[in-house]
Amino acid sequence: MTHGHCHPHIVSAIQDQASKLNQVIFAGYTHEPAEELAAQLLQLTPASLEYVFFSDSGSTSVEVALKMALGYWNNIGKRRTRIVVMQHSYHGDTVGAMSVGARGPFNAAYEALLFDVTPIPLSAIGREQETLDALYSVCEEQIPPVLIVERQILGAGGMLMYPAWVLREMKRICQEWDVLFIADEVMTGRGRTGTLFACEQTDVTPDIACYSKGLTGGSLPLAVTLCRADIFEAHYSTDRNLTFYHSSAYTANPLACPAAKANLDLWQNSEAGTRVSALASMQERAIDPFIADPRFANVRRTGTITALDLKTSDPGYLASIGPKLQAFFKHRNLLLPPLGNTST
Numbered sequence: 001m002t003h004g005h006c007h008p009h010i011v012s013a014i015q016d017q018a019s020k021l022n023q024v025i026f027a028g029y030t031h032e033p034a035e036e037l038a039a040q041l042l043q044l045t046p047a048s049l050e051y052v053f054f055s056d057s058g059s060t061s062v063e064v065a066l067k068m069a070l071g072y073w074n075n076i077g078k079r080r081t082r083i084v085v086m087q088h089s090y091h092g093d094t095v096g097a098m099s100v101g102a103r104g105p106f107n108a109a110y111e112a113l114l115f116d117v118t119p120i121p122l123s124a125i126g127r128e129q130e131t132l133d134a135l136y137s138v139c140e141e142q143i144p145p146v147l148i149v150e151r152q153i154l155g156a157g158g159m160l161m162y163p164a165w166v167l168r169e170m171k172r173i174c175q176e177w178d179v180l181f182i183a184d185e186v187m188t189g190r191g192r193t194g195t196l197f198a199c200e201q202t203d204v205t206p207d208i209a210c211y212s213k214g215l216t217g218g219s220l221p222l223a224v225t226l227c228r229a230d231i232f233e234a235h236y237s238t239d240r241n242l243t244f245y246h247s248s249a250y251t252a253n254p255l256a257c258p259a260a261k262a263n264l265d266l267w268q269n270s271e272a273g274t275r276v277s278a279l280a281s282m283q284e285r286a287i288d289p290f291i292a293d294p295r296f297a298n299v300r301r302t303g304t305i306t307a308l309d310l311k312t313s314d315p316g317y318l319a320s321i322g323p324k325l326q327a328f329f330k331h332r333n334l335l336l337p338p339l340g341n342t343s344t
C-alpha cells in the first residue's frame, strides 16, 4: 500500500478501463493495457531483461521463473535438473515455490509433493564466504540449471539480511558456471529496500526476475516474470514442443494492468521516493533504544524494513510468543501477519 489505500490515480485508472474491456484470454491475444505496462516495466528495469510474462501472484511468478529456467536448458539440449536455493528462503505457497523454499511445520504435511533441491547456507555476518564456497562446490560437483535468491533480504524466513557483495559474488559464480540466476523480488520490489526495485541497490542483473506484491499499489492481484531475450528465444519456435506452456485465465487481466501502470506513474512522478527515504531515516532513529536493550538481538534495517529478534525461552516456528504478540498488538491497532517465530 505504498501510496495508501484507494489512491485516486489508481482508482480512476481501474474505473476508466472497466468500461472498455475487463477480461480477455491473453494466450495468443494481446491488449493495450498489457503492452503499455510491459513497455514501462522494461524501461525501469535492467536493460538485459527484455521480455515480460504476466501472471497473478508472487507464487505463480516464481513457478513461471522456474519453468522458464528448466525449459531453457531443455530446449537448447542441455538438460539440467537440480535447482539451487538459499537456506531460510520463502518463494510462495504453490508446490514449486514451496519446493524451492525452506521446509518447516507450514509445509511438512505436503512433503510428498515437494521436489528435491540443493540448499546453500545463509551464513552469519563475517562468515559469508561459506555461502559462496558452498555454491561453488555445488557447481563443481554437477552444474545446476539455476539459482533462485531473494535479493538482499529473506523476508518470510525472518527478515534475514545479507550484504550486496555476497549477492554480487553469487551472480559472478553463476556466470562463471553458466548457471541461470533468478531474483525473486516479490517482497523487495516497490520501495521496500529504499529504491523502487531492489536491483537498483546493486549492479547485479538477474537473468530472470519476479515482481508482484505492491505491483498495483495494493489494488488488484498481478505479477510479472521478466527474462533475458535468449530465454524467450529458446521457447519461440514453429516447433510447438518448445512452446512455453504456462497459462491461466486471468493472465494480464486488463483491469490489473492499468492499476500497475498508475502505480508506476505515481512512483515516477510523485514524492513516493522522498517519503520512502523519510520513513527509512525515521526507522533508523527509532531502532536505537532496541540496540541497547538486552531483551532484543540482531537489530537490523534495510530501506523501510526494520527487524529485530525478541529473545524467547521456547524457540522454533510454533513458539507460544507469536499468538501473544499478535493479540497484544491487535489491541493497539497494529496488524501482525499470523506467522511463526523465525529466529534461527
Ligand SMILES: *Cc1c(COP(=O)(O)O)cnc(C)c1O
Binding pocket: 057, 058, 059, 060, 062, 090, 091, 092, 093, 150, 155, 156, 184, 185, 186, 187, 188, 212, 213
Ligand atoms: C510473498 C512472497 C511470495 C509469494 O507471493 P504471493 O503473492 O503471496 O503468492 C514469493 N516470494 C517472496 C519473496 C515473497 O515474499
